[in-house]
Amino acid sequence: MEQHSKCYCSVPFCSNSKRKHPNLSFHDFPKDTRLRGKWIIAIRREESATFTVLRGSTYVCSQHFRPEELYVKEGGSRARLKKGSVPSRFAWNDFGSRHEDRLTPYERASTRLGLNTEAAAGQRDELDDLEAMLTEPNANATEHDYCQVRVLIDCTEVRCETATSLTLQSESFSNYKNHTTFKSLVGVAPCGVITFVSKLYTGSISDQELTRRSNFIRLLQPGDKVMADKGFQIEGMLAEVGGHPHHSPLQEVCAVHQGRC
Numbered sequence: 001m002e003q004h005s006k007c008y009c010s011v012p013f014c015s016n017s018k019r020k021h022p023n024l025s026f027h028d029f030p031k032d033t034r035l036r037g038k039w040i041i042a043i044r045r046e047e048s049a050t051f052t053v054l055r056g057s058t059y060v061c062s063q064h065f066r067p068e069e070l071y072v073k074e075g076g077s078r079a080r081l082k083k084g085s086v087p088s089r090f091a092w093n094d095f096g097s098r099h100e101d102r103l104t105p106y107e108r109a110s111t112r113l114g115l116n117t118e119a120a121a122g123q124r125d126e127l128d129d130l131e132a133m134l135t136e137p138n139a140n141a142t143e144h145d146y147c148q149v150r151v152l153i154d155c156t157e158v159r160c161e162t163a164t165s166l167t168l169q170s171e172s173f174s175n176y177k178n179h180t181t182f183k184s185l186v187g188v189a190p191c192g193v194i195t196f197v198s199k200l201y202t203g204s205i206s207d208q209e210l211t212r213r214s215n216f217i218r219l220l221q222p223g224d225k226v227m228a229d230k231g232f233q234i235e236g237m238l239a240e241v242g243g244h245p246h247h248s249p250l251q252e253v254c255a256v257h258q259g260r261c
């Protein structure tokens with residue numbers, strides 16, 4: 001049924017058609033929803049107004065399947081697909097030749113650095129654990145003393161080239177780093193997720209001024225605790241925002257910092 005001359009392949013960058021390539025077979029998308037989904041993902045398309053899978057008119061040509069996935073029935077002439085086959089050979093992976101041997105980014109980096117990947121497998125597990133710890137909310141955090149800590153903040157600086165303009169040099173010079181820098185305020189939730197990154201400012205800006213200009217304070221809610229270094233003189237700012245100096249986030253910051261840090 002897929003053998004009529006108007007068969008076209010629906011894979012991007014493939015212009016095969018039955019009329020031009022009579023030796024290729026053209027295969028309908030599977031009826032099974034899950035398998036059909038795998039095909040659509042494999043060919044890097046998405047069902048939308050411009051692409052709809054219709055049985056009897058949307059095909060994938062045999063060039064995108066591995067030879068072992070195709071067979072010809074005894075006495076038949078048309079290639080058929082084995083059950084469960086998924087297209088895997090495309091222009092973007094050199095028709096399967098690149099895909100087979102492709103290493104994971106970790107393995108590629110290990111090979112480049114001359115590391116023994118098997119010996120480093122344990123380290124990879126540790127890295128996976130660390131990643132999980134940083135990205136998954138920590139249920140225990142809510143039971144901890146600092147459960148009301150909304151965010152931990154600090155500034156970070158990146159070195160930059162020295163401008164020829166003396167004014168810019170002066171603005172970007174950081175006494176702390178003894179170099180010209182750009183500076184940003186970064187906030188991290190107790191579970192490790194980065195929740196705030198300000199724009200970059202020139203390195204001479206103080207932590208206090210940067211916090212003010214970044215509008216970080218406006219994101220806080222009454223009762224939030226903020227853990228910060230002693231250098232962050234933001235009490236007054238918090239008082240201004242909250243209007244209640246004794247219960248403002250600023251006061252909470254100091255309580256947290258002095259009491260438990």
Ligand SMILES: [Zn+2]
Nearest residue numbers: 009014016061
């Ligand atoms: Zn094709």
